Amino acid sequence: xxxxxxxxxxxxxxxxxxxxxxxxxxxxxxxxxxxxxxxxxxxxxxxxxxxxxxxxxxxxxxxxxxxxxxxxxxxxxxxxxxxxxxxxxxxxxxxxxxxxxxxxxxxxxxxxxxxxxxxxxxxxxxxxxxxxxxxxxxxxxxxxxxxxxxxxxxxxxxxxxxxxxxxxxxxxxxxxxxxxxxxxxxxxxxxxxxxxxxxxxxxxxxxxxxxxxxxxxxxxxxxxxxxxxxxxxxxxxxxxxxxxxxxxxxxxxxxxxxxxxxxxxxxxxxxxxxxxxxxxxxxxxxxxxxxxxxxxxxxxxxxxxxxxxxxxxxxxxxxxxxxxxxxxxxxxxxxxxxxxxxxxxxxxxxxxxxxxxxxxxxxxxxxxxxxxxxxxxxxxxxxxxxxxxxxxxxxxxxxxxxxxxxxxxxxxxxxxxxxxxxxxxxxxxxxxxxxxxxxxxxxxxxxxxxxxxxxxxxxxxxxxxxxxxxxxxxxxxxxxxxxxxxxxxxxxxxxxxxxxxxxxxxxxxxxxxxxxxxxxxxxxxxxxxxxxxxxxxxxxxxxxxxxxxxxxxxxxxxxxxxxxxxxxxxxxxxxxxxxxxxxxxxxxxxxxxxxxxxxxxxxxxxxxxxxxxxxxxxxxxxxxxxxxxxxxxxxxxxxxxxxxxxxxxxxxxxxxxxxxxxxxxx
Amino acid sequence: xxxxxxxxxxxxxxxxxxxxxxxxxxxxxxxxxxxxxxxxxxxxxxxxxxxxxxxxxxxxxxxxxxxxxxxxxxxxxxxxxxxxxxxxxxxxxxxxxxxxxxxxxxxxxxxxxxxxxxxxxxxxxxxxxxxxxxxxxxxxxxxxxxxxxxxxxxxxxxxxxxxxxxxxxxxxxxxxxxxxxxxxxxxxxxxxxxxxxxxxxxxxxxxxxxxxxxxxxxxxxxxx
Numbered sequence: 092x093x094x095x096x097x098x099x100x101x102x103x104x105x106x107x108x109x110x111x112x113x114x115x116x117x118x119x120x121x122x123x124x125x126x127x128x129x130x131x132x133x134x135x136x137x138x139x140x141x142x143x144x145x146x147x148x149x150x151x152x153x154x155x156x157x158x159x160x161x162x163x164x165x166x167x168x169x170x171x172x173x174x175x176x177x178x179x180x181x182x183x184x185x186x187x188x189x190x191x192x193x194x195x196x197x198x199x200x201x202x203x204x205x206x207x208x209x210x211x212x213x214x215x216x217x218x219x220x221x222x223x224x225x226x227x228x229x230x231x232x233x234x235x236x237x238x239x240x241x242x243x244x245x246x247x248x249x250x251x252x253x254x255x256x257x258x259x260x261x262x263x264x265x266x267x268x269x270x271x272x273x274x275x276x277x278x279x280x281x282x283x284x285x286x287x288x289x290x291x292x293x294x295x296x297x298x299x300x301x302x303x304x305x306x307x308x309x310x311x312x313x314x315x316x317x318x319x320x321x322x323x324x325x326x327x328x329x330x331x332x333x334x335x336x337x338x339x340x341x342x343x344x345x346x347x348x349x350x351x352x353x354x355x356x357x358x359x360x361x362x363x364x365x366x367x368x369x370x371x372x373x374x375x376x377x378x379x380x381x382x383x384x385x386x387x388x389x390x391x392x393x394x395x396x397x398x399x400x401x402x403x404x405x406x407x408x409x410x411x412x413x414x415x416x417x418x419x420x421x422x423x424x425x426x427x428x429x430x431x432x433x434x435x436x437x438x439x440x441x442x443x444x445x446x447x448x449x450x451x452x453x454x455x456x457x458x459x460x461x462x463x464x465x466x467x468x469x470x471x472x473x474x475x476x477x478x479x480x481x482x483x484x485x486x487x488x489x490x491x492x493x494x495x496x497x498x499x500x501x502x503x504x505x506x507x508x509x510x511x512x513x514x515x516x517x518x519x520x521x522x523x524x525x526x527x528x529x530x531x532x533x534x535x536x537x538x539x540x541x542x543x544x545x546x547x548x549x550x551x552x553x554x555x556x557x558x559x560x561x562x563x564x565x566x567x568x569x570x571x572x573x574x575x576x577x578x579x580x581x582x583x584x585x586x587x588x589x590x591x592x593x594x595x596x597x598x599x600x601x602x603x604x605x606x607x608x609x610x611x612x613x614x615x616x617x618x619x620x621x622x623x624x625x626x627x628x629x630x631x632x633x634x635x636x637x638x639x640x641x642x643x644x645x646x647x648x649x650x651x652x653x654x655x656x657x658x659x660x661x662x663x664x665x666x667x668x669x670x671x672x673x674x675x676x677x678x679x680x681x682x683x684x685x686x687x688x689x690x691x692x693x694x695x696x697x698x699x700x701x702x703x704x705x706x707x708x709x710x711x712x713x714x715x716x717x718x719x720x721x722x723x724x725x726x727x728x729x730x731x732x733x734x735x736x737x738x739x740x741x742x743x744x745x746x747x748x749x750x751x752x753x754x755x756x757x
Numbered sequence: 758x759x760x761x762x763x764x765x766x767x768x769x770x771x772x773x774x775x776x777x778x779x780x781x782x783x784x785x786x787x788x789x790x791x792x793x794x795x796x797x798x799x800x801x802x803x804x805x806x807x808x809x810x811x812x813x814x815x816x817x818x819x820x821x822x823x824x825x826x827x828x829x830x831x832x833x834x835x836x837x838x839x840x841x842x843x844x845x846x847x848x849x850x851x852x853x854x855x856x857x858x859x860x861x862x863x864x865x866x867x868x869x870x871x872x873x874x875x876x877x878x879x880x881x882x883x884x885x886x887x888x889x890x891x892x893x894x895x896x897x898x899x900x901x902x903x904x905x906x907x908x909x910x911x912x913x914x915x916x917x918x919x920x921x922x923x924x925x926x927x928x929x930x931x932x933x934x935x936x937x938x939x940x941x942x943x944x945x946x947x948x949x950x951x952x953x954x955x956x957x958x959x960x961x962x963x964x965x966x967x968x969x970x971x972x973x974x975x976x977x978x979x980x981x
Contacts, residue, residue: 458860461860462774462861465861466777529930
C-alpha cells in the first residue's frame with residue numbers, strides 16, 4: 092500500500108530540515124531489518140526446508156493455474172480472438188480502448204504523485220509536532236529526575252512511574268507512548284531499582300535497532316525513526332523519537348512513540364476518494380469517447396455500408412446527408428460520386444447493348460449485299476474464259492478479293508461477338524478423335540497442295556469429352572491449316588492424349604518455325620510473323636485470336652512453342668468435363684523429337700492467355716537459372732550459326748519484355 | 758420437267774442474283790419479296806422447294822416457315838444472315854429442313870437445293886421395322902400398328918437411313934452426309950434438331966426414346 096512508504100520516507104531533504112535532531116546515522120533502512128534478523132539468522136537447515144516448501148507450493152500453484160488455463164483456454168482464446176477482431180475491424184472500439192488506456196495510465200501517474208505529496212506533508216506535520224513535543228516532555232522528565240530525592244526503592248519507582256505516566260498525556264486517549272530502557276553496558280554504578288519500563292505493554296523491540304544505536308552513541312541529541320507498534324491486535328504506524336535521560340547517575344534511553352494512525356486513516360480516506368474519483372472519471376471519459384467516436388464513426392460506417400452496396404451493384408443506393416459539417420460534405424460528395432458512377436455504368440451498359448445490336452445488324456446488313464456480290468463474282472469468274480484478258484483478270488481479282496473480304500468479315504463479326512460477351516458454349520459429349528479425323532479430311536486438299544503429309548497419333552482410339560464441336564472444329568481446322576501453310580511441305584504430326592481430367596491435342600510442323608518472341612505474339616490480333624508473306628497466304632490474321640477465345644470459352648489452354656528452323660508446336664488442352672479445371676496437360680508443349688542437344692537450340696515459350704492460368708508443366712525449370720541460361724544460350728546460338736546471326740539477336744532483344752509478360756522460358 | 762423454286766427474300770438484288778444462278782442450273786425460280794404474301798404465292802405457284810430468308814418485312818421468316826409447314830411437306834431451305842445458335846435452331850424447329858448461311862457461294866446454294874430435291878423414285882419396294890414402327894419405303898408410309906404417322910421427306914429419309922442398318926451407330930457427320938448430302942463437315946445442330954422433331958412424331962415418350970436411340974458421345978442408332 093502506498094501509505095506505507097509515505098510516512099516512512101526519509102529523504103535527505105527531511106534530514107537537513109530537522110534542526111537539532113539527526114536521523115539515526117547513514118545506515119540504510121533502519122526499520123526494515125528488525126523483523127527478519129532474528130528469524131533467519133544462522134539457520135541454514137531451516138532455510139533449506141523453507142525453500143523446499145516454497146518450491147512445492149509454487150509448483151502446486153503452477154499446476155493448478157495450468158489445469159485451470161487448460162480448461163478455460165478455449166474460452167480465453169475465443170475472447171482474445173474476438174477482441175482482436177474487434178480491435179482490427181472497429182475504429183470506435185479501438186479509439187475508446189486507446190482513450191481508456193491512456194486515461195488510466197495518466198491518472199495513475201497523477202494519482203501516485205498526489206497521494207505521495209499528501210502523505211509527505213501529513214508525515215512532516217506529524218514529525219514536527221512529535222519532535223517539539225518530545226523535546227518538551229523529555230526536558231520535563233529530566234527536570235523531575237534531577238530534582239528527585241533518592242531515598243527508598245518504592246518511592247523511586249513511584250516517582251519514575253508517575254513521571255513517565257505523565258508523559259502519556261491526560262485524557263482517555265494516549266497521546267504518546269514511551270519506552271524507558273536502561274542503557275546496557277554502563278560502567279558506572281547503576282540504579283538497579285528501575286531497569287526498564289514501557290507504556291501499554293510495549294517492549295524495546297518496537298524501537299528500530301538503528302535508532303537505539305544512534306541514541307546510545309550520541310550525546311544529548313534527539314533522534315527519530317518510523318516504526319510500527321502493536322495496539323491490541325493491530326500494528327500501527329508511528330514515529331519513535333529517542334533521547335537519553337539520566338536518573339541518579341544511570342543513563343536511560345527514553346523513546347516516545349507517536350501514533351500515526353489518525354494521519355494514516357486520513358490519508359487512506361483521501362486516497363480512497365482519489366481512486367473512486369479516478370474510476371468515475373475514467374468511466375465518464377470512456378463514455379464520452381464512445382459517444383464522440385460514435386458520432387464521428389457512424390457516418391463513416393454508414394458510408395462504408397453504402398459503398399459496399401454500390402459495389403455490389405445497387406447503384407441507386409445513397410448516403411443520408413444532414414447538416415453542413417465535414418461528414419455532410421463527405422456524404423454529399425459521396426452521393427455525387429455515386430450518381431456519376433451510376434450514370435457512367437448505365438451509359439456503358441447501354442453502349443454494350445448498342446454494340447451487340449450493332450454487331451448483329453451489321454452482320455445482317457453486310458451479309459446480304461455481300462452474298463449478292465459474291466454470287467455475281469462467281470458467275471463472272473465461271474465465265475472468265477469467254478472474256479478478253481483484261482476482263483478475265485479483273486473477274487479473277489474480284490472473285491478472290493470478295494472471298495477474302497468475306498472471311499475477314501466473318502472473323503471480325505466472330506471476334507466482336509466474343510468482345511460483346513454474347514458467345515455461348517453449346518457443349519455436348521463428343522469424340523474428339525473423330526472430330527480431328529473430319530478436320531483432317533477437310534484439310535486433305537490443302538495438304539496435297541503443299542505436298543505435306545498429315546499423321547494422326549491417337550493411341551487411345553477415342554476420347555469423349557464435353558465440348559462445343561463447332562468451336563473445337565474451328566480451332567483444330569485453324570491449327571492444322573496453319574501448320575500446313577508454314578510446314579514447307581514437311582510432315583505435320585497431330586497427337587491426341589488424355590489423362591484423368593483433360594485431353595490435349597498437339598499440332599506439330601517441321602517448317603520454318605518461329606522465334607520465342609514471335610511465339611509470344613502469335614495469338615495477338617492481326618499479327619503476322621512475316622508481313623511480306625501475309626498477302627500471298629491470305630487469312631484474316633484473326634484465326635488464332637478466335638481460337639484463343641474459343642479455348643477460353645471451354646476453360647482450356649491454347650499454347651504455342653516455336654524455334655526458328657525447327658518448326659513449331661501448338662497445343663490445345665481441354666477439360667474433359669464442362670467447367671472442369673486442368674492441372675496438367677497430357678502432352679508436353681516442347682515436342683519430344685526436338686531432343687536435348689545443344690542448349691542454344693532450345694527455347695520454349697509457354698503462353699497462358701486471358702483467364703486461363705499460365706501453366707508451367709511442360710518445362711518445369713528453375714526460372715532464375717533459366718533466365719541466366721537464356722542469355723548464354725542465345726550467345727552460343729549466335730556464335731554457332733552465323734547464317735542466322737541476325738535472328739537470335741533480334742529475338743533476344745524483343746524477348747526481354749516478353750519474358751515478363753508471358754511467363755517462363757528456358 | 759424443271760423444278761420450281763420459290764425464293765422468298767426482300768432484298769431484290771439478292772433475289773435476282775439467286776434467280777440468275779438457279780436459272781443457270783436449270784431451275785425455275787418464283788419470287789416473293791414480302792412475308793405476308795409468301796403463303797399466297799406458295800399456294801398459287803406450288804413450288805418443289807422454298808428458299809426462305811429468315812428476316813423479312815411483314816411476316817417473320819420463321820412464321821412463314823411454320824405456315825408453309827402446316828399445310829405442306831415441301832422442302833424448305835432457310836437463308837440466314839445470323840449464324841447465332843438461337844436463330845438457326847429456331848428456324849430449324851419451325852420446320853425448315855436445312856439452312857444456308859449468308860454469304861454463300863452459288864455452288865453451295867445449288868448443292869443444297871439439289872440435295873433436297875433428290876428424286877426419291879428409285880426406292881425399291883421395301884418394308885423396314887424399328888421397335889414397333891413399320892416403314893413402307895416405296896410408299897413413303899410410316900405407321901405404328903394401324904396408326905399412320907406423317908413425316909416430312911427429310912424426317913422420312915432420316916428414319917430410313919437409321920432403319921436400314923439397325924446394327925450401326927450413325928455419327929452426326931455420317932447422317933449429314935447420307936441424309937442431307939453434305940460432303941464436308943457441316944453444322945451438326947441440323948441433326949440434333951431434326952432428330953428431336955422426328956422423335957416428337959414417332960416416339961411414345963420423346964423423353965425416353967425407343968425408336969431413335971442416342972449413343973452418348975457418338976451419335977444415334979435405331980432402337981431394337
